[in-house]
Amino acid sequence: MAGGIKKFVVGSFDDEAVLFPAVKSVRKQGYKIHDVYTPFPVHGLDHAMGLRETSLHSAGFIYAITGTTTALSFMSWVFTKDWPLNIGGKPHFALPAWIPITFELTVLFSAVGMVLTFCYLCQLSPFVKKHHFHPRATDDLFVMAIECTDKTNDAEVQSFLEKAGAKEINVQHAETGWWIGRYDREQKLYKEVKDINQ
Amino acid sequence: MSLLKYESQQREPLVDGNKNYHQVTEDIISPIEMKPSRLWYIGFYISVGLLLFGAYSVYREVTYGIGQWNLNKTIGWGWDITNFVWWVGIGHAGTLISAILLLFRQGWRTGVNRAAEAMTIFAVMCAGQFPIWHMGRVWMAFFVLPYPNSRGPLWVNFNSPLLWDVFAISTYFTVSLLFWYSGLLPDLATVRDRAKTKLRKMLYGVASFGWTGSTKHWQRHESLSLVLAGLSTPLVLSVHTIVSFDFATSVVPGWHTTIFPPYFVAGAIFSGFAMVQTLLIVVRKVMGLQDYITLGHIEAMNKVIVLTGSIVGCAYLTELFIAWYGQNPYEWYAFSQNRANIFSPYGWSYWLMMFCNVVSPQLFWSRKLRRNITVTFFMSIVVNIGMWYERFVIIVTSIYRDFLPSSWSTYYSPSIWEIGFYLGTFGLFFTCFFLFAKYFPVIAVAEIKSILKTSGENYKVKMTDIEKADAEKFYVEEVEHAH
Numbered sequence: 001m002a003g004g005i006k007k008f009v010v011g012s013f014d015d016e017a018v019l020f021p022a023v024k025s026v027r028k029q030g031y032k033i034h035d036v037y038t039p040f041p042v043h044g045l046d047h048a049m050g051l052r053e054t055s056l057h058s059a060g061f062i063y064a065i066t067g068t069t070t071a072l073s074f075m076s077w078v079f080t081k082d083w084p085l086n087i088g089g090k091p092h093f094a095l096p097a098w099i100p101i102t103f104e105l106t107v108l109f110s111a112v113g114m115v116l117t118f119c120y121l122c123q124l125s126p127f128v129k130k131h132h133f134h135p136r137a138t139d140d141l142f143v144m145a146i147e148c149t150d151k152t153n154d155a156e157v158q159s160f161l162e163k164a165g166a167k168e169i170n171v172q173h174a175e176t177g178w179w180i181g182r183y184d185r186e187q188k189l190y191k192e193v194k195d196i197n198q
Numbered sequence: 199m200s201l202l203k204y205e206s207q208q209r210e211p212l213v214d215g216n217k218n219y220h221q222v223t224e225d226i227i228s229p230i231e232m233k234p235s236r237l238w239y240i241g242f243y244i245s246v247g248l249l250l251f252g253a254y255s256v257y258r259e260v261t262y263g264i265g266q267w268n269l270n271k272t273i274g275w276g277w278d279i280t281n282f283v284w285w286v287g288i289g290h291a292g293t294l295i296s297a298i299l300l301l302f303r304q305g306w307r308t309g310v311n312r313a314a315e316a317m318t319i320f321a322v323m324c325a326g327q328f329p330i331w332h333m334g335r336v337w338m339a340f341f342v343l344p345y346p347n348s349r350g351p352l353w354v355n356f357n358s359p360l361l362w363d364v365f366a367i368s369t370y371f372t373v374s375l376l377f378w379y380s381g382l383l384p385d386l387a388t389v390r391d392r393a394k395t396k397l398r399k400m401l402y403g404v405a406s407f408g409w410t411g412s413t414k415h416w417q418r419h420e421s422l423s424l425v426l427a428g429l430s431t432p433l434v435l436s437v438h439t440i441v442s443f444d445f446a447t448s449v450v451p452g453w454h455t456t457i458f459p460p461y462f463v464a465g466a467i468f469s470g471f472a473m474v475q476t477l478l479i480v481v482r483k484v485m486g487l488q489d490y491i492t493l494g495h496i497e498a499m500n501k502v503i504v505l506t507g508s509i510v511g512c513a514y515l516t517e518l519f520i521a522w523y524g525q526n527p528y529e530w531y532a533f534s535q536n537r538a539n540i541f542s543p544y545g546w547s548y549w550l551m552m553f554c555n556v557v558s559p560q561l562f563w564s565r566k567l568r569r570n571i572t573v574t575f576f577m578s579i580v581v582n583i584g585m586w587y588e589r590f591v592i593i594v595t596s597i598y599r600d601f602l603p604s605s606w607s608t609y610y611s612p613s614i615w616e617i618g619f620y621l622g623t624f625g626l627f628f629t630c631f632f633l634f635a636k637y638f639p640v641i642a643v644a645e646i647k648s649i650l651k652t653s654g655e656n657y658k659v660k661m662t663d664i665e666k667a668d669a670e671k672f673y674v675e676e677v678e679h680a681h
Contacts, residue, residue: 035412035413035414036412036413037410037411037412038413038416039219039223039384039388039411039647040384040416040645040647040648041417041420041644041648042416045413045416046413046414046416046417051417054414054421056422056425057421057425064429078344079353079356079357082351082353083352083353085355087355087357094356094357097356097357098357100362100365100436100440101356101361101362101365103432103436104362104369105365105369107373107430107432107433108369108373111372111377111426111429112376114422114426115376115380115422115426118380118418118419118422119407122412122414122418122419123408124383124407124408124409124415125407126404127404128407128408129403129408130408130410132391135391137391137410137411138387138390138391138411139219139220139223139388139391139392140220140223143411182399182400182403182404183390183393183400183404184396184399184400184403
């Protein structure tokens with residue numbers, strides 16, 4: 001799904017301790033941080049970037065109660081309406097005996113639902129390809145992409161990032177969405193401007 | 199997840215050596231980029247051989263019927279259900295490490311969780327084989343599912359513990375798989391971005407779902423992991439509870455006890471940790487991961503073994519006491535004659551179980567032995583033998599003597615095809631594990647990186663000086679500031 005091709009100034013940091021103040025000063029300066037790509041979850045970075053809390057867990061709760069009601073209503077319908085079985089003369093509506101299955105389905109619905117929602121929200125799927133600003137963002141670099149508008153002065157942003165402690169800086173034109181593609185094939189929907197002095 | 203900004207110097211480092219982020223990637227990922235060693239091939243082919251023997255044993259059982267096994271009139275459950283419970287139990291340690299220790303904020307889980315979770319998935323796959331093939335007419339296996347059918351529709355019995363088991367095991371497998379794979383995504387992306395060959399780029403590209411490492415994605419990923427951990431914790435307890443219900447809700451002397459759920463869960467964690475030790479001691483040595491799976495990790499797991507082993511021992515004694523105190527002659531007979539009487543046909547198995555599960559883990563009260571690799575490896579095997587015998591004792595000694603003495607069975611020993619089936623699941627388990635160790639990062643790379651600066655040896659050493667110089671000042675500046 002195309003999100004459109006935009007221009008970014010990309011700065012790579014090699015230490016999260018440098019990254020944090022950099023994020024703060026970049027925001028203070030009024031530049032728009034498109035995203036920061038990190039090799040592991042950096043605690044508190046989401047707050048520093050001003051991202052709102054995720055509500056994925058609320059979705060998980062909704063899936064969970066869906067599982068609970070599905071299990072309970074289905075078993076009740078089967079054993080009291082559709083085909084009441086006499087099991088040792090015990091009540092047809094055998095709630096205590098249904099607790100295990102109700103619990104299992106609660107967990108199952110919640111887990112499956114949450115993982116699917118997670119994949120949907122983050123656009124994760126096999127054969128999905130996205131633009132990666134730096135191949136070492138999954139290894140040891142913290143990569144900050146700043147979105148440029150018509151008014152942004154690239155050179156200014158670059159020197160700003162350099163002062164903030166970025167080790168590598170470049171300008172890239174990148175597709176912000178995802179597309180169907182394979183990682184062994186070069187297939188870019190944008191052109192890259194590598195050199196800082198260009 | 200670096201949840202603590204500061205970790206006490208009293209704690210030993212979780213990552214040894216002078217590491218930085220790139221070094222961590224290099225250490226964990228480079229083994230899967232190299233050609234496998236000769237040892238790997240030998241192990242892999244032995245496992246595949248066992249798997250094939252298992253497949254042939256199952257083929258015999260399916261074509262000629264359950265008569266291929268030595269089950270008899272009163273022993274309807276023998277090795278098959280023993281093995282089922284044993285394998286399910288082994289799976290529990292993986293979930294305990296990945297979920298319960300996550301909730302308890304135990305940093306050391308990061309070194310072992312990935313392999314332990316993989317072990318869970320493979321163990322549950324092995325466990326599932328036994329009840330399925332034990333059905334005999336396995337082509338009818340789908341009858342256990344509640345689906346609208348042309349027989350009425352006649353539904354399954356939702357009040358039966360055996361059906362609860364169907365739901366519990368399948369949910370457990372699904373949730374464990376999702377938890378494991380969602381944790382793997384970022385690490386598979388790391389492998390993808392390092393890949394040199396086209397094939398690797400393509401396969402890991404597909405497998406990593408286009409993971410970028412975006413902060414928003416990490417935030418959701420953290421939330422997902424936490425909630426999945428919260429769901430898995432009661433789930434893992436429920437699974438072995440439900441397995442124990444298969445026995446506890448019956449009226450068979452020796453099975454009809456309320457202590458079974460906690461006792462089964464403790465036993466499951468006990469045997470699971472033993473299996474984690476067996477696997478990881480080999481993995482760390484063969485793949486050179488001693489810096490990540492340290493003696494400290496092994497010691498921590500041995501502590502869990504001595505704890506759960508003692509809980510299990512306590513349960514054995516409680517069970518014995520209650521059998522006597524309860525004054526039910528059948529119950530007492532099952533315990534005093536079928537089990538504790540060493541001269542009875544299966545008395546040996548009861549005392550073997552007692553020795554392996556209750557006496558031997560007590561060695562781990564000694565710190566020196568807890569930190570000894572050879573002792574740990576040997577003990578992990580002893581514990582798993584003991585836990586297998588626990589299930590064997592529970593099943594066989596309770597049913598080989600019926601209420602009616604005329605139906606007391608002759609001595610039950612397994613047929614070659616029953617043994618073959620069990621060996622086959624070992625084949626399945628190790629084939630999967632060998633493939634996992636070859637193609638997946640066996641340690642959670644991203645999670646290790648997240649604890650590196652608090653628990654890495656080189657970082658801790660740096661902290662020591664600052665801390666010693668001015669403890670007071672250090673607290674105010676470093677700790678207060680961090681919060």
